[in-house]
Amino acid sequence: MDNDDRGLIADLKQENKRDLAFNTLVIKYQERLYWHIRKIVLSHEDADDILQNTFIKVWKNIGNFREESSLYTWLYRIATNESLTYINSNKRKSFVQMNDTSEFLMNNLVSDPYFEGDEIQLKLQEAILQLPEKQRLVFNMKYFDAMKYDEISEVLGTSVGALKASYHHASKKIEEFFKNID
Amino acid sequence: MDELKKNTPRLSKLKKENPFGTPDKYFDDFSARLKIKLEAEKKIIPIKQNLIIRFLKPAIGIAASFAIIFLLANLPIKNFLSQKVANSSVETEFSEADYLRAMEGIDENSVYSLIEETDEGIEFSDEDLLSYASANTSEYELFMDLNNN
Known part of the structure; x- marks a missing residue:
């Protein structure tokens, strides 16, 4: 500290x-x-x-x-x-x-007047919303905020190894999502 | 990490831009707006405490009235009973003067006969003694007694 x-x-x-x-x-x-x-x-x-x-x-x-x-x-x-x-x-x-959280959040995003991203950015958010809650949190903290695994571990109370695996799975799923819409 | 980049070429190509925006001067005003909300929150806390007291008030009132009724009913009963017990104890009390008067009424012969009337007339046979000794004394104790005598 x-x-x-x-x-x-x-x-x-x-x-x-x-x-x-x-x-x-x-x-x-x-x-x-x-x-x-x-x-x-x-x-x-x-x-x-x-x-x-x-x-x-x-x-x-x-x-x-x-x-x-x-x-x-x-x-x-x-x-x-x-x-x-x-x-x-x-x-x-x-x-x-709502069927699930991702549907609720997607509605939130679409109706938000302060979303300034382009179509690709919107797709990326949609892909992130398909992830399970923990993977979504880890992906956001690592990909956008560039936080260290140690810091994420302290925030989420999860081991560094498990976080690395979560981020790996999340990235693969998002890649798969883009592959399918190409 | 490089391997992950290789495995996710589409994701790696994307620019890491923040797609979200905020209203103008949002962060400049935030602390002032928070202060207003915090002040309101500080007022809610004592109100909540008052609410608990208000909620418990009827129960406390009922409990207090029961306590008063109990005390009002109990005090006279207690006074009445203690007076009665005091009166009855006066009746049964045996004063020293009464005791001396009773002792004076007994003649000397009766007192002596009571004192001397101890083990007279009670006799033990050898068998009784033997059975008593075997029941209450161990062989070792008997042996030690014989040796001491």
């Missing part, structure tokens, strides 16, 4: 410095967390809601943070859990009967 984060955590745990430290934390991590969430839920509106919920959870639970992992990993873990919970609860609330 870097020294800035250590100081930030110490300040967050003190009542008189908490507000200022929290503002610093939000500014430092908001963009990274937003893009991580956005790649999971695909729509901007949902990503915005989840990012706010993530930071509120951080505010409420900072006292319980034991500093066993880095602050960055802890935040990523909360953001990932919040995103998956959000998808599952909204899928249940949806008026249209």
Whole structure:
């Protein structure tokens, strides 16, 4: 953990410095967390809601943070859990009967006014949505965010070996998807 | 990793671009919007606590009224019973003066006869002694007793 984060955590745990430290934390991590969430839920509106919920959870639970992992990993873990919970609860609330998560998320993506990708990018997102949840998370973190396996391992609580295998399978499935549409 | 690239030529050809966009100045406004939501959240927490108290209020009220009824009913009964017990103990109490008066009523001969009337008239045969000794004493103890005597 870097020294800035250590100081930030110490300040967050003190009542008189908490507000200022929290503002610093939000500014430092908001963009990274937003893009991580956005790649999971695909729509901007949902990503915005989840990012706010993530930071509120951080505010409420900072006292319980034991500093066993880095602050960055802890935040990523909360953001990932919040995103998956959000998808599952909204899928249940949806008026249209969805067969699976990928269908729900594809609808999210198509109706999102802030998707700026071309047709190939849309196809890539469609291919990613065909993957099982864990493979989808690993693929996004490795392919787009270029995260190290060690970091992904800490966020998802999965061994590095299993993550490498997941990424390998995910890449092969996406390749197969493009092969079929050619 | 190179092998993976070889096996996934179509994926490798794609540009790693971020296809997602955000509204203008989204990140500039985010912390201000979050602050508003956080303030609202801080107010919700005490309201939630009040809700729990409000939810438990009828139960607490019922429990308190039962406790009051119990106390109101119990106190007079307790007072009445303790008074009765006190009265009955006065009746059965044996004062020192009564004891001395009773002792004075007994003549000396009766007292001596009571003291001396201990083992008189009780006799043991040899057989009784033998069976008592065999039942309650081990051979080793008997041997040790004989040796000591």
